[in-house]
Amino acid sequence: MQRRDFLKIVSGALLALILQPIGVLAAVWNKAAFEAVKINDAKNNLTIGQETPSKDIDIVAPDRAENGAIVQVEITSRIPNTEAISVLVENNPTALIGHFVFSNGALPQLVTRIKMADTSDIKVIVKAGNSYFSATKNVVVLENGCG
Amino acid sequence: MDNIKMRAKLSGDTTEVKMIMNHPMETGRKKDDFGQLIPAYFIQLVTAKLNDKIVLEMQWGTGISKNPYLTFYLKGAALNDKISVDWVDSLGKTGSGEIMVVAA
Numbered sequence: 001m002q003r004r005d006f007l008k009i010v011s012g013a014l015l016a017l018i019l020q021p022i023g024v025l026a027a028v029w030n031k032a033a034f035e036a037v038k039i040n041d042a043k044n045n046l047t048i049g050q051e052t053p054s055k056d057i058d059i060v061a062p063d064r065a066e067n068g069a070i071v072q073v074e075i076t077s078r079i080p081n082t083e084a085i086s087v088l089v090e091n092n093p094t095a096l097i098g099h100f101v102f103s104n105g106a107l108p109q110l111v112t113r114i115k116m117a118d119t120s121d122i123k124v125i126v127k128a129g130n131s132y133f134s135a136t137k138n139v140v141v142l143e144n145g146c147g
Numbered sequence: 148m149d150n151i152k153m154r155a156k157l158s159g160d161t162t163e164v165k166m167i168m169n170h171p172m173e174t175g176r177k178k179d180d181f182g183q184l185i186p187a188y189f190i191q192l193v194t195a196k197l198n199d200k201i202v203l204e205m206q207w208g209t210g211i212s213k214n215p216y217l218t219f220y221l222k223g224a225a226l227n228d229k230i231s232v233d234w235v236d237s238l239g240k241t242g243s244g245e246i247m248v249v250a251a
Contacts, residue, residue, distance in 0.1 A: 030206055034208040093174070097207075097210035098206065098207045098208065100205050101204040103204075107161070107220040107221065109220050110219050111217065112211065112215070113211070113215070113216045146176065146209075
């Protein structure tokens with residue numbers, strides 16, 4: 001092995017050691033996932049595995065939204081041990097809206113307001129242990145809210 | 148910077164926390180009156196804590212509406228407990244707010 005290669009490997013290992021605690025202590029914004037255009041690419045960047053459709057996820061959103069700039073969405077997961085909820089909109093310029101991680105007594109339920117560029121499904125993916133579950137709700141959007 | 152309006156109400160064993168943050172949440176795709184693109188500028192990371200213990204960690208993109216609104220629910224909080232929220236946006240600016248849990 002060349003000395004140069006050896007140094008590369010050692011410095012890489014050291015860097016990994018330094019970076020690791022940061023990842024554990026504080027969430028880092030997942031740039032690749034948020035810049036992904038398609039749901040599947042956002043999912044891959046969030047390391048979301050194969051998901052199963054579930055009736056235990058409720059998505060309350062209007063059937064028709066006059067203004068896509070403000071679409072109120074209420075999400076509730078009744079799946080035991082829900083750890084995280086990801087919210088995606090297929091037809092937005094970038095699909096991933098937000099990623100929510102629950103701990104220490106926070107219930108897997110939230111209300112927020114999102115932007116929708118066009119008529120689309122809102123897709124919610126729930127992580128529970130090593131399993132993933134999903135549900136969708138279609139919203140007809142009359143005015144683009146992503147300008 | 149105290150720029151989050153918050154409310155935390157305990158009913159039974161569940162606390163409902165509501166908040167509105169003051170932020171333009173620019174997507175980077177909107178043009179100003181002179182046809183110039185307004186650069187992207189949005190909240191990326193939000194952390195909510197109950198008495199300094201993390202309960203909710205969020206990553207947001209440009210798809211969260213302007214002046215972000217959020218409600219979440221919590222078990223294990225008592226009257227007068229402290230709920231605090233901190234955010235960091237895409238320019239590294241920060242915001243925070245805190246509120247005491249009151250009876251519904």
